[in-house]
Amino acid sequence: MATIGAKAGTGKDVGRRIVKYKMLYLMLLPAIVFLLIFSYIPMYGASIAFKEFWISKGILGSPWVGFKHFEQIFATDKFWQVFTNTIEINLLRLLFGFPAPIILAILLNEVRHRVFKRSIQTIIYLPHFISWVTISGILFSLLSNEGLVNSIIVLIGGDPVNFLTSNSMFRPLLIISGIWKEVGWGTIIFLAALSGVNPDLYEASVIDGANRWKQIVHITLPSLLPIISILLILNFGSMMSGGFDQVFNMYNPMVYESGDVIDTYVYRIGLTQGQYSMATAIGLFLNVINFVLLIVVNSAAKKMNGQGIY
Numbered sequence: 001m002a003t004i005g006a007k008a009g010t011g012k013d014v015g016r017r018i019v020k021y022k023m024l025y026l027m028l029l030p031a032i033v034f035l036l037i038f039s040y041i042p043m044y045g046a047s048i049a050f051k052e053f054w055i056s057k058g059i060l061g062s063p064w065v066g067f068k069h070f071e072q073i074f075a076t077d078k079f080w081q082v083f084t085n086t087i088e089i090n091l092l093r094l095l096f097g098f099p100a101p102i103i104l105a106i107l108l109n110e111v112r113h114r115v116f117k118r119s120i121q122t123i124i125y126l127p128h129f130i131s132w133v134t135i136s137g138i139l140f141s142l143l144s145n146e147g148l149v150n151s152i153i154v155l156i157g158g159d160p161v162n163f164l165t166s167n168s169m170f171r172p173l174l175i176i177s178g179i180w181k182e183v184g185w186g187t188i189i190f191l192a193a194l195s196g197v198n199p200d201l202y203e204a205s206v207i208d209g210a211n212r213w214k215q216i217v218h219i220t221l222p223s224l225l226p227i228i229s230i231l232l233i234l235n236f237g238s239m240m241s242g243g244f245d246q247v248f249n250m251y252n253p254m255v256y257e258s259g260d261v262i263d264t265y266v267y268r269i270g271l272t273q274g275q276y277s278m279a280t281a282i283g284l285f286l287n288v289i290n291f292v293l294l295i296v297v298n299s300a301a302k303k304m305n306g307q308g309i310y
Contacts, residue, residue, distance in 0.1 A: 049281035069281035079282070081257070082265040086242045089261060092175050093243075094235055100179050101186030102228065106220055108187060109194045110212065121191075124184025135181060136249035139173070140164065167258040170251065174259070178246060189231070190224055197223045229301045237294035240286040262286060 018025055044059070049069060051062040073079045104124070111117040127135075142148050143163035150160040163169050201219050210218065242261025251259040262282065270279030 046280060046284050048277050049284045051277060053277045053280075055276075065277075069277050070285065073278060073282055073285070078265070082260050082262050085258060086240060086261040086263075089171060089174060089242060089259075090239050092171060093178060096175050097179050097182070098232065098235060100183045102190055102224065104183055105187040105190035105194065105224075106216060108191060109220065110216075121184070121187070124187070126184070127181045128185035130181070132181075132245040132249045135177060139177060139250065143173075164250075165252065165254040167255050170255040170259045174243075174246060174250065177250070178243070189227060193224055193227045194220065229304075233294065233297045233301055236297040237290055239293055240290050 048059055048062065050064060050066060051059070052065045052068075053059070053062045108117055108120065111120070140147070144150070145160050145162070149163070154160060161169070163173060197219065202215055205215050205219060240262060242263040244261075244263035244267070247259060247261050248264050248267065251264065266279045266282050269275045
């Protein structure tokens, strides 16, 4: 009886809290409705991964085929090629792209001239607001066979380089352009974390004889570790996402071998070839992998430093 009473009391407390802060909960309502409409209700559509989907019959009228589509994608060499490409490209992004905003934030944190620091921040933030359509157009103009870069190479006596149609050049181009576009925006979180570091720690380290490098190693980096671990977990949670916007606007059939990722593959077989069930099966399979990676990396982070995203 005591337990039931405690539960009832808890329910009453929740009810009173909702009534007391009803305006805040009312402000939260649009976000909840948005999630329900665009995130939860569409989950029912994932069932077509187990059906032979026909638009004319709809989801309910399409016949069940079980794991037929999963068996087909696992037996397709092209799927494993784009699967490998996606993992390799994301590992390269993680290796080179993830540390870039951390390093840049630490460097900006060392700048003492406020006007110069804010000017640099504004400049490096701007590429984030440029769409990949525009950036790909700029890269095509610069790196095509008749572009500015190849014109300079020819001018100094070299041979033109096929930047846009070379499998060996495409991935470096993806990584470099991605870092250039997002590195400035990524520093915002780390600079915000650094702004909360107690200045007394730096003053005490100066008294103890620590130089700037030792302050970075023993104060700045440890202060960033919690946010680094959280962002690293989130990055692993989207490991199977190939960055559709960037790849789709930059790739071409000549670089499918090294640049075709799961997102672009699903787009082609789903929207252009009408294989909706196959595309859904691939998406469902990858979401399961992302979910498992998220759980594993989060558990590892909690064991290493006691912090995770939940």
